[in-house]
Amino acid sequence: MRQARLVLALVVAALVLLVAPPAVHAAPADPEGGTKTLRAALESAAKGHVEAKQKLASSKKRQTQLKDVLKRSVAKEALLKGRVGEIANRSYRQGRLSTMTLLLNSASPGSFMERVVRLDQMAQVDASALDEYHDAVTTAEKATTAIDLEVKEQKKQVTVMAKKKQQAEAALAAVGGGAVSGGFVNVNSPAAKPAPRNSDGSWPKEGCTVNDPTTSGCITPRLLNAYQQAQSAGFKRYTSCFSERASGEHPKGRACDHSAAAGGFENKAATGGDKSYGDSLAAYFVKNADELGVMYVIWYRQIWMPSTGWRSYSASGGPAAVHTNHVHLSIL
Template identity: 40%
Template sequence: MSRSSWIAAVLCALAILLAPLPASADPGDEGGSAELTEQLEAANRAYIDAQNALTASQMRQALLSAQQAELEPRYRELVRETETVTVAAYQYGGGLRDAATLLDSPTPGVFADRVSLLELVARRQSAKLRELAGVRDGLEATKATIDGEVARQQEQLRVMARQKEAVEAALAAALTRESQPILDPATTNSTSTPLVVPQPAPRRADGSWPPETCGMKDPTTKDGCLTPRTLHALQQVKLAGFGRFVSCWRSPPQPYEHPKGRACDFAADPKGFGGVASGPSKEYGTQLATWLVRNAQPLGVMYVIWYRQIWTPAAGWHTYESGRGDPSSDHTNHVHMSIY
């Protein structure tokens, strides 16, 4: 080997040794208690179920209101037509007056014409009255159904209020009395967040989320799996332009929804999970967290954790403290996404 070739080989080896380490497979211990995780999952699932039921009921009410708006003009029109037919029936004969009208017929032809006219008036009157009764019954049924939907909506709102209180209570109990970080709006909202609208995840016909198991290949790990909805959310995040390192599935007994294939951690720094994010890396994490919150409903996001703060559909942004103070458990180096 020539001297120049040897120097080139040494420089190449040094470059490999000095190169940044690849992104770690996961952010490490994320902290948090199993009890808090269970409380958040139960309350937020109940909240999202009630929210979906409320939305479905509101959609049904809108359709019923549209039907009612179509029926009411027809009902008023039928009332006028029925009144016209009734007047005609009175004019051309009714009851005993029919016989008198027929007996006064000057010729057999006039007699036959009057018989036909009376039959026509009677049929028209009967048909209009039946149609009027049918439309009236339809309006009454529609109104009763709308009243039922409103009652269901009020119940779902009560459920959502209870679950909101449950989430807030669980988060408040998780904070230590000695240290309660102040919520920082700068880490929960970014004006630079991409405006990319994700494709909604599939739902049932009634708007609810179907139950899913961890059956899809996790592209972020070698042997892991994800639920179809989590995989969909991961794909939509990448399509929105968030392409930095991400790790989803983890083997038990890891906390949160990772072992269930319902969670992903998105590194804030381009090099992967490391220390506390700052500058552009912190802004990247804030943009991602903001995007997930804005699109939580179509994607089925159950909660987002970022920079010592947690967002839930039931209670919005709240302070989140692991009590350990490291970047992983405080979520200051990655954004955590849990999917329903």
């Protein structure tokens, strides 16, 4: 009996193993501190600000073009105004009866035909002048209306930029950061080769489609350009871009971590030459933010965003979480 129970227990255990669901492996936590909510808010704020800034610049460009059109149209209108006045006065003085009288009073058939040709030519010239004048007036009116619309568009985008700045500040303040900080700036930072943009100046949408030279994963073409430009500028210390994480840009192929130490990530805050290296690299990315499509840079407890400039970044934890051993770069 005891042996039968043992056999039955073994059978039940085997059945449980067969029908048990496979183990679920949670995505690894992000070792860089912060929260998923914070990163989502910062991404929304940065993207919204950059998009509004691009639309504002495009609107100003269109406004400049429209002002040039308006200026030329008004000048042409003024030039033709005298000609149109002459046509109007002559038409008033002569009228159709006077014109027919001129033809009927011709001394000969040849004279009659000559006057017919001249009158026809005059009519064509008058019609052309009137058409040109009308086009100039219409163009000027349309340009004026379009300029008014561009002014409204610019006010709208300025409002959007202000809101996105407030959004970023609120997100940072919620985790104890956001205060204006000294940041890392170097006017002598080298220039970077710009990443490709759309014809209207906006950033094209990109996926994780190219091989990551730092890992076995993938990154976006824009991040690859930023990495290559930093390498060309002399920032060649250990870098890691793609990684599987619970949130953030690394698993999307839109972020890189650049080690401050020459030998790789160290579990201590950078000092001396390593700190200077990180300072210079952070300043390089900020100076070339427009060219590279930078969303934000984090280094030594500070974060730079297009809408806010350098602000304090109060993550908690070790050197990786507070970004004192590496420069974090996120690309749009």
